[in-house]
Amino acid sequence: GAVVSQHPSRVICKSGTSVKIECRSLDFQATTMFWYRQFPKQSLMLMATSNEGSKATYEQGVEKDKFLINHASLTLSTLTVTSAHPEDSSFYICSAISSGEPYEQYFGPGTRLTVT
Amino acid sequence: GQNIDQPTEMTATEGAIVQINCTYQTSGFNGLFWYQQHAGEAPTFLSYNVLDGLEEKGRFSSFLSRSKGYSYLLLKELQMKDSASYLCAVVDSNYQLIWGAGTKLIIKP
Numbered sequence: 001g002a003v004v005s006q007h008p009s010r011v012i013c014k015s016g017t018s019v020k021i022e023c024r025s026l027d028f029q030a031t032t033m034f035w036y037r038q039f040p041k042q043s044l045m046l047m048a049t050s051n052e053g054s055k056a057t058y059e060q061g062v063e064k065d066k067f068l069i070n071h072a073s074l075t076l077s078t079l080t081v082t083s084a085h086p087e088d089s090s091f092y093i094c095s096a097i098s099s100g101e102p103y104e105q106y107f108g109p110g111t112r113l114t115v116t
Numbered sequence: 117g118q119n120i121d122q123p124t125e126m127t128a129t130e131g132a133i134v135q136i137n138c139t140y141q142t143s144g145f146n147g148l149f150w151y152q153q154h155a156g157e158a159p160t161f162l163s164y165n166v167l168d169g170l171e172e173k174g175r176f177s178s179f180l181s182r183s184k185g186y187s188y189l190l191l192k193e194l195q196m197k198d199s200a201s202y203l204c205a206v207v208d209s210n211y212q213l214i215w216g217a218g219t220k221l222i223i224k225p
Binding site (some may be wrong): 009010044 | 151159161203205210212213214215217
């Protein structure tokens with residue numbers, strides 16, 4: 001079946017630094033990828049919708065200058081958390097929708113970010 | 117390898133009860149989530165089980181048996197708005213989420 005990978009799976013960084021998270025669709029092309037954030041025992045919070053070749057669409061309350069999204073190809077989207085702070089510590093999950101039938105949404109395994 | 121199995125699609129009648137099963141084989145276990153997702157929307161958290169047993173929350177209940185690698189989501193008094201996909205996800209030993217493919221639940225009047 002379709003697979004979505006994320007790298008790194010876990011990252012610890014110091015406050016003030018930037019971290020890049022990659023999301024790849026391994027065996028299908030994804031015109032659209034989503035980035036979510038999850039706090040413990042809470043719903044996934046949609047952060048932004050990433051469309052290949054165009055600017056990402058951010059949800060209300062998500063700072064686009066802090067969470068930079070680039071969807072440069074049909075198999076790769078990146079999320080860069082800039083000037084990270086401890087409150088950015090969370091689980092970041094991406095998902096991808098295949099560009100051809102069936103139009104299924106596949107979730108990545110997530111990246112656990114800890115900012116110290 | 118790691119694997120989560122849940123039925124692709126289920127159909128039930130409004131007002132009835134439906135049970136959606138999820139079986140898993142993962143490297144370690146640190147909890148199991150159930151999510152509801154309506155088309156075009158982000159998944160909504162329904163439940164989190166880490167200990168064996170049944171947890172009830174309104175019309176929805178979730179059951180876990182760690183020894184059997186099995187969970188189910190029970191929906192009672194089905195309403196048309198319950199038509200959605202239901203996702204099972206297991207947290208493995210590395211705290212990574214292993215996702216099931218989701219079960220599309222169709223509710224008929």
